[in-house]
């Protein structure tokens with residue numbers, strides 16, 4: 001267990017309060033539970049929890065995204081709950097541990113590294129745990145995934161699908177088709193740093209690389225997420241761009257451009273990347289996460305995303321000379337509709353939900369029209385600042401259930417000083433039951449005092465509050481993304 005020494009870290013928002021480095025690996029059994037864990041909630045809630053093992057040696061606001069990946073597990077078994085957390089043994093982490101200090105400089109800029117870092121992979125695998133084909137992967141968009149043992153959380157090595165993968169990179173936001181079990185993925189900057197090359201990747205239900213095809217994006221963009229429908233793959237491009245010369249000069253990886261077009265690339269799943277049709281979107285917009293996409297009876301494609309008028313990360317706006325405050329980003333759940341058979345070459349936007357992020361749908365409706373979904377947002381009536389933390393600097397305090405069949409939204413509003421991390425959805429075996437949401441809730445009890453509870457919430461009735469809460473044994477940094485793996489799927493993989 002690494003010894004925490006937060007004093008060695010700079011006292012800026014990336015390293016204080018909720019973001020204070022913890023650097024502790026542990027396993028704790030039999031956590032305190034209040035209420036009753038539903039029988040459906042049997043399995044493991046995997047969480048990506050970035051935590052810097054060493055203090056930075058360069059001044060870099062973007063370092064909030066470079067913290068070493070930790071894989072956290074909250075296991076539910078017969079109403080009992082245990083937890084464990086462990087560093088992902090990336091080449092980068094192991095090299096720094098061996099050196100006893102940080103070797104890697106600014107966020108996604110290898111030209112700022114110490115000489116000993118030369119030739120060592122830079123990815124920290126800190127963004128999403130992905131459970132597919134009996135394998136647990138820790139992902140980050142700047143590199144290939146690392147495979148982790150779901151039981152021990154031990155790192156088993158970097159994944160190249162038996163040597164088949166050509167792309168240098170692999171998204172943290174895969175999409176799994178519920179009918180075929182195929183995992184759709186992509187990698188941008190696939191052909192090297194700041195390249196415009198994007199790899200489209202399909203992993204079959206058995207975990208083999210079934211397809212990899214490369215194409216050129218309109219420009220080198222931060223492509224964080226994408227979407228599928230039953231028949232299409234959708235590649236969104238927002239104008240946050242990288243430039244090799246800027247990186248070589250020691251600059252920032254990303255600069256956002258308010259005056260550049262966004263794009264939506266539309267390709268048939270049974271087609272070829274050379275058939276991608278590009279639809280123009282509004283200038284200057286940005287999105288990290290899509291809720292879903294689907295085709296309607298008329299063949300129109302709808303693409304639902306947490307959109308805003310500029311990049312949501314303050315450090316990227318600052319690097320871009322963009323002076324838009326967080327509340328003025330005009331966030332919204334935006335639906336872009338395109339007609340793949342029509343003449344129009346622009347997207348048509350309708351607003352279908354409020355500002356916010358971390359959209360969630362049942363895995364069973366991936367790529368199909370969702371009747372409802374969940375997301376996190378901010379309470380407009382809160383009488384004080386939100387809890388500081390995470391990459392945006394402020395944590396969400398409202399969990400919403402949005403109904404797309406006409407029913408009003410439902411909200412679970414936390415009191416001041418409490419905040420949500422991204423929930424995962426757990427399906428129910430009871431027909432007609434919407435299942436459960438499992439999420440980590442952080443409670444601030446003092447300037448530097450936090451406690452954490454894992455909440456189980458009825459997905460169809462979040463306003464009722466948790467049906468069970470689990471008290472976590474130690475301080476936790478904010479999670480990025482999570483993944484639910486059922487006990488049955490874990491057992492089948494052994």
Ligand code: V55
Nearest residue numbers: 065126127141224288480
């Ligand atoms: C995001 C997170 C990242 C990253 C790029 O949530 C984008 C968005 C935790 O790392 O590298």
Ligand code: FE
Nearest residue numbers: 224288289481
């Ligand atoms: Fe993400």
